Amino acid sequence: MNLFFAGGLATFLLIGLPVAFSLGLLAVLGMYLFNGGSVAFDQVPIIAYSALDDFTLTALPMYVLMSQILVVSGVGRDLYEMASKWFRHFPGGLAIATVFCCTIFSAISGSSVATAVTVGVVALPEMVQRGYKRRYVLGLLAAGGTLGILIPPSVPMIIYGSLTGESVGQLFIAGVVPGIILTLSFMIFASIQMRHIKEKPATWNERWEASKKAIWGLLLPVAIIGGIYSGIFTPTEAAAVGVVLSFLIAILVYRNLTFMNLKKIILTTVNTSAMILFIIIGAKLLGFILTMLQIPQQITEAATGTDVSPWVILIVINLVLLGLGMFLETVSILVITVPMLYPIITALGFDPIWFAIIMVINMELALITPPVGLNLFVLKGLDNKNSLGEIVKGVIPYALIMVLFIILMCFFPQIATYFVGDVQ
Secondary structure (H helix, E strand, O other): OHHHHHHHHHHHHHOOOOHHHHHHHHHHHHHHHHOOHHHHHHHHHHHHHHHHOOHHHHHHHHHHHHHHHHHHHOHHHHHHHHHHHHHOOOOOHHHHHHHHHHHHHHHHHOOHHHHHHHHHHHHHHHHHHOOOOHHHHHHHHHHHHHHHHOOOOOHHHHHHHHHHOOOHHHHHHHOHHHHHHHHHHHHHHHHHHOOOOOOOOOOHHHHHHHHHHHHHHHHHHHHHHHHHHHOOOOHHHHHHHHHHHHHHHHHHHHOOOOHHHHHHHHHHHHHHHHHHHHHHHHHHHHHHHHHHOOHHHHHHHHHHOOOOOHHHHHHHHHHHHHHHHOOOOHHHHHHHHHHHHHHHHHHOOOOHHHHHHHHHHHHHHHHHOOOOOHHHHHHHOOOOOOOHHHHHHHHHHHHHHHHHHHHHHHHOOHHHHOOHHHOO
16 A cells, blocks of 8 residues: 555656645545545545644745845845955855845745846856856855745744644744854855965945945844744744735835836746645545555554664654655655655654754755756756756755754754754
């Protein structure tokens, strides 16, 4: 029976069926064969409705909308200009500025793809023109873009919270310190790797002028995270606040929100949100039949009933996530694996909030591991001079940094969990 579901899913994905329909079709077949024939189909609309009848998920399209508004408005350009003025006098200063800009824009948008595109459009030609090796720049941008799903707000964390019932506010706060440490690690490595380039420092006047232009982009993540942490509003309410603020910034500050731009923003938001929600419906349908057949319970009992150390099981889980990341995108991996992994993790005594951060870092790796690393293809599309092989070579050191950071998180889980008790 387990072979039927595993083989069926692999077959559907290999023939090119979209993930949402692969999950849904496999679930319907499972219901027909193992749960009462066509009578079981009556459950399909009920499960689909219940999958989306979750207040937590209302934050998802709003964060996607906020991301799209900021991409179009030009916030990323001003953030990069400010960062370059403040950091360019250090060895590899523009590389440090690029990581800093990725971090701030990640905290605004919550989207890795949006971060990689927005920062990449500005940083790639600027850095190559100033003598930075294209391979190094591409690797830096691909890795820096992944910070978008670790630093809150984060769409994968919203999905994890929806699937497990864990507090999204706690998940967001848990991502802050790991995000800062990973950012600093990227900065240090990039500075060492590109230390041969050092530019003339900007004047203090140039720095303050650039900072004034970028101040709105800097204040937005402070307002969102500060509001959540202080209890002024929930993560879902924070998404609504972020949308309103981003609209005001685009209209009143940048003044470039034309009708055509607005149409593009809305269409992209609808397409992205619908794709994610369809995947969630498919996963819920598959989860229903798997639960009816007690497959997750069997897997949990098999994992917890062995004499193997829980840490060995955790290593295996990480290897499985890494393997899936080579072929599936982030949302698909989450909705397929979390319903089965969550009971195992809690039964083994691991903190589910801590494990969420471990999963998100694995999802970061999924964004930069071939053959289906989404950030790799995004950067390849920015310039016809970029080759996929060149991007992969450039991103390998950052992937190793992420792996080392996962190991560090295993030894020191407090990195993620220290502050979460103050947030609901």
